[in-house]
Amino acid sequence: MAEYVVEFGKDGGRVEPDGRLDAAAFHRNHEAIWAALAPYLIGQSGDVVEVGSGTGQHVVDFAGRSPELTWWPSDLNAAHLKSIKAWSAHAHLGNVRAPLRIDLADPSWCPQMRDGSGPGPLLAVFCANVVHIAPWPVAEGLIAGAARYLRPDGRLFIYGPFKRHGRHTADSNAVFDSSLRNGNPEWGVRDIAELEQVAVGVGLTLTDTQEMPANNLILVFGRVAST
Numbered sequence: 639m640a641e642y643v644v645e646f647g648k649d650g651g652r653v654e655p656d657g658r659l660d661a662a663a664f665h666r667n668h669e670a671i672w673a674a675l676a677p678y679l680i681g682q683s684g685d686v687v688e689v690g691s692g693t694g695q696h697v698v699d700f701a702g703r704s705p706e707l708t709w710w711p712s713d714l715n716a717a718h719l720k721s722i723k724a725w726s727a728h729a730h731l732g733n734v735r736a737p738l739r740i741d742l743a744d745p746s747w748c749p750q751m752r753d754g755s756g757p758g759p760l761l762a763v764f765c766a767n768v769v770h771i772a773p774w775p776v777a778e779g780l781i782a783g784a785a786r787y788l789r790p791d792g793r794l795f796i797y798g799p800f801k802r803h804g805r806h807t808a809d810s811n812a813v814f815d816s817s818l819r820n821g822n823p824e825w826g827v828r829d830i831a832e833l834e835q836v837a838v839g840v841g842l843t844l845t846d847t848q849e850m851p852a853n854n855l856i857l858v859f860g861r862v863a864s865t
């Protein structure tokens with residue numbers, strides 16, 4: 639069964655002296671995630687925001703593969719923000735900006751995108767393994783913020799385990815869901831239809847669903863085409 643981590647570094651994982659944290663799942667999932675994102679991102683230019691970046695390993699890995707994109711990692715946990723900064727410095731990449739503090743539950747995220755100190759209209763928002771480990775308003779805030787800041791051809795990518803038509807896609811996800819809800823009754827594996835409903839309300843639509851290893855999915859949302 640999948641295990642969940644609330645704060646990296648407190649889960650027995652490695653902590654480097656400069657604050658770099660390690661997510662065990664990163665080593666298992668980053669190649670598959672990049673394979674799903676790459677067709678949307680390679681050959682493009684622009685800004686990509688990652689929300690709930692955690693250790694910062696995904697953003698650094700993906701930025702290294704896409705020098706023409708500018709990546710803006712973010713989180714709200716202080717140790718994670720430090721780790722993101724440290725991974726970014728360690729990688730010596732010119733296309734990863736300093737991490738933003740973004741709390742997806744704050745309906746006004748993120749002021750830097752309105753005052754000109756942050757990214758411009760976004761090519762993409764990427765969010766991995768967050769919406770099941772946070773209360774429902776975080777999922778709503780994620781989708782509403784993406785709708786605010788994505789450019790017309792922009793995409794929102796949400797990676798993680800999801801239910802389809804109210805049912806888990808694997809027994810292991812059902813067990814994982816129970817362990818999440820035991821940890822916090824407001825958490826839990828989300829249903830794709832519920833996310834779609836929020837998206838439609840803010841002018842986004844589910845354009846693609848990709849199967850990923852370990853019973854995870856990537857959901858891709860884009861703007862509803864105007865007729």
Ligand SMILES: C[S@@+](CC[C@H](N)C(=O)[O-])C[C@H]1O[C@@H](n2cnc3c(N)ncnc32)[C@H](O)[C@@H]1O
Pocket residue numbers: 642643644661663664689690691692693713714715718740741742743765766767768771772776
């Ligand atoms: C399970 S970790 C996933 C980290 C990383 N995306 C990954 O896949 O390795 C969940 C992350 O969501 C962040 N998070 C939790 N609640 C959040 C919120 N309200 N707004 C933004 N990030 C949040 C946590 O700090 C943590 O970094």
